[in-house]
Amino acid sequence: MTQPTLPPLAFDPFDPVALTQALIRCPSVTPAEGGALALLDAVLSTEGYAVHRPVFSEPGMPPIENLYARIGTDGPVLVIAGHTDVVPPGDVARWTRDPFSGEIADGVLYGRGACDMKGGLAAMISAALRFRRENPEAPGSIAFLVTGDEEGPAVNGTVKLLHWAHERGERFDHCLLGEPTNPAAMSDMIKIGRRGSLTGKLTVNGKQGHVGYPHLADNPIRGMVRLLAALDATPLDAGTEHFDASNLEVTTLDVGNPATNVIPAQAQAVFNIRFNDIWTPETLAAEIERRLHEAAGNTVRYEISFQPTNAVAFLTRPGPFVTMVSDAVEAVTRKRPALSTTGGTSDARFIKSYCPVVEYGVVGQTMHQVDECVAVADLLALEQITHRLMADYFAAVQHA
Numbered sequence: 440m441t442q443p444t445l446p447p448l449a450f451d452p453f454d455p456v457a458l459t460q461a462l463i464r465c466p467s468v469t470p471a472e473g474g475a476l477a478l479l480d481a482v483l484s485t486e487g488y489a490v491h492r493p494v495f496s497e498p499g500m501p502p503i504e505n506l507y508a509r510i511g512t513d514g515p516v517l518v519i520a521g522h523t524d525v526v527p528p529g530d531v532a533r534w535t536r537d538p539f540s541g542e543i544a545d546g547v548l549y550g551r552g553a554c555d556m557k558g559g560l561a562a563m564i565s566a567a568l569r570f571r572r573e574n575p576e577a578p579g580s581i582a583f584l585v586t587g588d589e590e591g592p593a594v595n596g597t598v599k600l601l602h603w604a605h606e607r608g609e610r611f612d613h614c615l616l617g618e619p620t621n622p623a624a625m626s627d628m629i630k631i632g633r634r635g636s637l638t639g640k641l642t643v644n645g646k647q648g649h650v651g652y653p654h655l656a657d658n659p660i661r662g663m664v665r666l667l668a669a670l671d672a673t674p675l676d677a678g679t680e681h682f683d684a685s686n687l688e689v690t691t692l693d694v695g696n697p698a699t700n701v702i703p704a705q706a707q708a709v710f711n712i713r714f715n716d717i718w719t720p721e722t723l724a725a726e727i728e729r730r731l732h733e734a735a736g737n738t739v740r741y742e743i744s745f746q747p748t749n750a751v752a753f754l755t756r757p758g759p760f761v762t763m764v765s766d767a768v769e770a771v772t773r774k775r776p777a778l779s780t781t782g783g784t785s786d787a788r789f790i791k792s793y794c795p796v797v798e799y800g801v802v803g804q805t806m807h808q809v810d811e812c813v814a815v816a817d818l819l820a821l822e823q824i825t826h827r828l829m830a831d832y833f834a835a836v837q838h839a
Contacts, residue, residue: 452482453568455822456548456815458561460541463550467523469591470501475523475557476587479564483508483583486568493603495595503588503595507604510571511580515612517832518582519567519825520597520790521560522589525552526807533809549812558813559617559800559821560585566825578836581829582611589786597786598749601793611794613760615828616787617821619803625820626774630798631761632681632754634713636784637720638746639727641666643739647704659706660694662739667708669734670727675714681754682715682780685723715780716752720745750784753791763835764797767828771820799824 450457467473480490488508496502506523509516528538528551536542538551548558567581584604588596621627643663648656670687678684689710694703714723724745735741755761757778769775776799790796801821805811 448481448485452485453565453572455558455562455565455818456543458482458565459548459553459558459813459818460543460550462523462557462561463541463548463552464539465523466539467525467552467587468527469524469588470503471524472504472587473523476504476506476585479506479508479523479583479585482564482568486510486571488583493600495599495603497594500592500594503586503591505587505596505600506583506585507600507609509580509582509609514579514610515832515836516580516582516610517829518584518611518614518790518794519560519563519617520584520614520786520796521556521563521617522586522596522786523552523557523560524587524590525555525557526590529809535810538811543815546815547812548815548818549810551811553805553811553813554619554801554803555806555811556617556619556800558818559619562801562818562821563615563617563825566822566829569822570826570829574830574833577833579833582609584614584790586786593749593786598789601789605793613832614790614794614796615764615825616785616790616796616798617800618785618787618798619800619806620779620798621800621802623802623804624772625802625817625824626768626772626776628779629761629764629768629776630780630782630785630787631757631778632716632780633750633752633782633784633787634682634685634715634780635718635720635748635752636750637712637714637723637748639710639712639724640744640746641708641710641731642742643706644741645702645704645706648702650700650702653702656702658702660703662735662741663692663706663708665739666731666734666741669730670710675712675723675726676717679715679717681778682752685712685714685718687712714752716754718752720748720751750788753788754780755791755795755797760795761797763831764799764828767824767831768799770827771824
């Protein structure tokens with residue numbers, strides 16, 4: 440595939456605010472590249488990075504462009520990971536500003552992807568550029584792993600990019616993923632793991648009939664209520680040292696029956712479980728099946744199926760790298776962040792198979808919302824935190 444011509448730089452990439460604005464102006468709604476990866480290619484190539492932009496495809500899905508860049512040839516290799524794709528802006532008329540303008544007002548930068556996660560990625564890139572400019576002889580390597588498929592199916596993105604890099608002989612020592620981890624302030628939270636996700640579909644079969652003649656029918660709703668109660672009656676677990684208790688939430692419940700005088704033939708429910716490191720998808724599915732079988736007895740006719748999942752629970756155990764990230768945050772914000780495994784899934788679930796990974800980024804209160812935004816001060820703070828982390832990380836190599 441012929442790579443497009445790289446755009447000229449009309450801004451200072453060492454300025455995380457300017458780089459964030461430039462990225463937001465690229466309409467990279469999944470699966471469109473939107474010029475965002477071409478922009479990063481130009482920025483990183485200019486500063487001496489070897490840049491690759493592999494495209495991956497899968498039958499029935501759109502091809503996705505990704506980016507891998509590295510500077511340095513020796514170890515250790517510190518990887519900065521992220522994504523440039525964004526969710527659609529929705530009803531643009533509801534935005535107070537153009538979602539792809541990167542407009543700044545009262546110290547706040549607005550735009551789709553401002554906090555999730557073009558702002559975080561831009562701040563980390565600016566920090567890496569500044570660090571290498573100030574320390575051209577620093578040992579080790581810095582690499583960037585950037586996908587255009589995090590907000591989509593996540594099939595042709597990070598998981599394949601990691602395999603592609605591994606096949607080329609790339610080896611990583613640690614990774615910082617720039618997702619928006621902070622609930623309210625830049626000192627709040629570092630993610631050292633993520634819960635797994637398992638979705639199940641439960642179908643209870645009955646017999647359709649007239650409500651006035653219930654003895655001629657079999658109402659599946661009674662059986663559904665019984666089975667769902669059994670799933671919810673006993674907690675799945677009490678949590679672990681680093682994880683909250685696993686939780687099961689019913690997300691849909693339907694009988695497809697518009698009539699008020701008809702007993703339906705079937706009832707269906709979909710549920711999602713966010714589970715901790717006690718479980719694997721297989722052991723959790725087995726526990727759900729056990730509970731259903733016990734509750735159903737010989738009277739409730741049901742079927743259960745589970746969607747395939749690549750979201751398993753994982754933990755980067757506290758150690759030198761986690762401490763180093765925490766120290767960098769505290770050095771800039773004057774407050775030590777909490778270590779957390781809360782929230783949804785992220786591409787860290789793929790990266791953890793190649794090296795230890797922690798997540799840290801800007802405040803995520805407005806992610807995926809109308810008028811998504813990030814404080815300019817937070818972008819500057821994240822640039823300083825990332826720069827401090829790199830200084831400490833590579834200084835440890837020299838003093839080892």
